[in-house]
Amino acid sequence: MDFALNDQQRMYRDLVRDFARREVAPHVAEYDREERYPTEIVKHAAELGLLGGVVPEEYGGAGLDYVTYAVGVEEMAKVCTTVASAMSRTSGLVGAAILQFGSDAHKRDYLGAMCRGESLGATAVTEPQSGSDVAAMETTVRRDGDSYLINGSKIWISNLDCSDWFLTFATLDRSMGKDAICAFIVPADTPGLSFRVFKNKVGIRASSTGELHFEDVRVPPENLVGEEGKGLRVALSAVENGRLAVSARAVGLAQACLDESIRYARERVVFGQPIGEFQLIKAKIAEMMVDVETARLLVYRLAWLRDQGVRRARQHAAMTKLHSTEIALKAAIEACQIFGAYSCSEDLPVGRFFRDAKFLQIVEGTNELQRLLIADYALGYRQDR
Ligand SMILES: Cc1cc2nc3c(=O)[nH]c(=O)nc-3n(C[C@H](O)[C@H](O)[C@H](O)COP(=O)(O)OP(=O)(O)OC[C@H]3O[C@@H](n4cnc5c(N)ncnc54)[C@H](O)[C@@H]3O)c2cc1C
Structure with a gap:
């Protein structure tokens, strides 16, 4: 098994990282405060081809493999979960359903236009x-x-x-x-x-x-x-894709919590030493790191399964969604704890991560439903057909 990203995957990640840092990060707090959709940013993302996801190029998409796509969504979610969600729209339910069940006109007029950022x-x-x-x-x-x-x-x-x-x-x-x-x-x-x-x-x-x-x-x-x-077949056709996207967003958010926590733990001095030197803070950092890595492996494996042409991977998708969104909220809570009172500040992102993380546990099938699915497959009550 090859765990390294290839050149194309690294290039795509770097493109998203650069765009996220330069054009998204300076405005995230403002869009969040004003409850305003980042239309201009999403349009620019479309111009760079970042909305096309796994949709084949013949339909106006970027024709990415699933691993590259997941890496990109994760990268954007480190900065903004809403723009990361925009990047996954064409590959999630709305796009995948049209790709699978839509007419040629649907693919041209709706899916293609959405990949190009002309319509949402x-x-x-x-x-x-x-x-x-x-x-x-x-x-x-x-x-x-x-x-x-x-x-x-x-x-x-x-x-x-x-x-x-x-x-x-x-x-x-x-x-x-x-x-x-x-x-x-x-x-x-x-x-x-x-x-x-x-x-x-x-x-x-x-x-x-x-x-x-x-x-x-x-x-x-x-x-x-x-x-x-x-x-209902249309609605359920893209369950794996939808859960892959929300999981990649959760991993990105959790990684951002970890990165912010490490930075702050090295800087913040309490009782005469950086808080990173206290064992209880080290334990939080260690757990976050293990959580993020395991969730990321599940996400990449789900993406890899899709790249192998595995259409139905419901149990794996459920495990990925459950674990990644549970650890995202846990990481956000711990990041807030590490930041102390400063986590309440709008100038720092961890408070927003905390508010956003909760709802990743609810969208794309609540985590209770994921638990039921995982157990049903384990018990043989359900099977992928
Ligand atoms: C920010 C946000 C964005 C959203 N965007 C969209 C969107 O774009 N399009 C869209 O269609 N929907 C969207 N949703 C809705 C989302 O998909 C639903 O909230 C989700 O499917 C759960 O439905 P519900 O909230 O009605 O909960 P309910 O189905 O009422 O469930 C309530 C509680 O009961 C639990 N429960 C339900 N059944 C069982 C069971 N069998 N066993 C154990 N526990 C159970 C649930 O897990 C949950 O904890 C969004 C929600 C949020 C918060």
């Missing part, structure tokens, strides 16, 4: 009454003449006010459960579609998140993604 797509799955239990969704769709009419609400949708379109899901008949779900692309300017951004969020503040309301939203049949009633 978001995923709208979660509803006020159904989060983890996706199949229990209440948003309905019915045929009306030669189009579809969608009614209902989605909630906690990221990039709400800066997206040009949504990949969303609705049911033809709630009594049929998962067999009635359909996936659609809905442009943001469709009549009947409205949204409300939640303000004063605790974490991931630069990504505008909120509620999307559908009132007789009329969608043409060509906006159906995949087959009628097979929408």
Whole structure:
């Protein structure tokens, strides 16, 4: 097994690192404070080809291998989890679903445009009454003449006010459960579609998140993604990719906590010596380091599996998501402890890392669900098909 990054992977990492340090880092605190999506930065990232991820070049993507892509997302997340999320959009659910189930027109008009930064797509799955239990969704769709009419609400949708379109899901008949779900692309300017951004969020503040309301939203049949009633397959098609991205973001965030902690522990003098010389602080640094390394190995292995053409790796993806996001919050808590009162300061990033880390445990399937999945595979109750 080769654990070294190749030349291409190192070059991509350095490109992202340079961009993150020069163009993202000086503005992160401001976007977080103002709860403003970094549109200008994301556009510039697109010009550098940083949004194209693993999408093949023929569809406008960067055609990266998964390891290179994960390394890039991790690198950006050391500085900003929102821009790291933008880098993973085309390779995560919204892009991967279109790549797998979309028509040629979807790939050209939505996926390609998103890779080039010309339009931004978001995923709208979660509803006020159904989060983890996706199949229990209440948003309905019915045929009306030669189009579809969608009614209902989605909630906690990221990039709400800066997206040009949504990949969303609705049911033809709630009594049929998962067999009635359909996936659609809905442009943001469709009549009947409205949204409300939640303000004063605790974490991931630069990504505008909120509620999307559908009132007789009329969608043409060509906006159906995949087959009628097979929408859950579309929603689940990119589970590995989504969990890979959130895990790479968690590792980046945890590494940043470690780097900041090491720097501060060497500088901060208490009782006449740098706090790094106290054994209790050393123990925190050592644990963070082991946690970050093990999480990174899981992330790279998941990426490597995808590069080997392994399509279904649900258990490994669940372990990766669980471990990386658990250690990210732990690292953020310990970094705050090491920084003492200064962790409360907006001038230093560890307080923001702490606020952001919590929500990585909730997005892309809560960590309770990951635990259930891991155990179900271990017990033989589930198998990848
Ligand atoms: C910052 C942020 C951004 C988001 N962005 C998006 C987005 O872009 N698009 C989108 O569609 N959604 C998005 N979400 C929503 C996210 O996907 C959901 O919050 C998540 O799926 C969990 O759903 P829920 O919050 O309704 O929790 P619930 O499903 O109500 O769960 C509540 C609690 O019960 C636990 N639980 C549920 N079922 C079980 C079980 N079987 N066994 C044990 N415990 C269980 C959960 O783990 C959780 O702790 C976002 C959320 C956040 C916080």
